[in-house]
Amino acid sequence: MKTIDLLYPPGLTFWQALQKGMVPQVKCPAYLQFVSTLPCCVSGRRPVTVHHMVGHGQEGQGTKASDFLTIPLAPEYHLPNYPEGIHAIGYREWEKRHGDQMVFVAQTLLEAVYRGVLKI
Numbered sequence: 440m441k442t443i444d445l446l447y448p449p450g451l452t453f454w455q456a457l458q459k460g461m462v463p464q465v466k467c468p469a470y471l472q473f474v475s476t477l478p479c480c481v482s483g484r485r486p487v488t489v490h491h492m493v494g495h496g497q498e499g500q501g502t503k504a505s506d507f508l509t510i511p512l513a514p515e516y517h518l519p520n521y522p523e524g525i526h527a528i529g530y531r532e533w534e535k536r537h538g539d540q541m542v543f544v545a546q547t548l549l550e551a552v553y554r555g556v557l558k559i
Contacts, residue, residue: 482513
């Protein structure tokens with residue numbers, strides 16, 4: 440197995456570092472393009488907008504989660520001008536109603552691996 444250098448302080452798990460905002464943002468337009476082709480995580484409908492995870496250490500003015508922490512959402516589950524939009528009701532309430540963003544992120548990443556978009 441290959442070893443990797445961690446991008447966050449030793450002694451923390453990835454999840455702890457993520458919650459503390461210590462995981463650097465990674466940009467990958469090709470991955471965002473892939474996510475935009477998937478059906479909505481909540482409804483299964485298309486078209487979607489690509490949602491960068493919020494909360495869980497990813498919030499803050501002028502900050503955005505890494506492109507690999509994204510999910511496809513139909514506009515009604517994403518945008519602030521819809522009553523069920525995550526940016527309208529806040530991520531805590533949205534997750535109570537629709538599910539954990541991190542689970543959706545994991546499913547999206549696995550879909551990319553299964554389709555050969557990401558190679559491990």
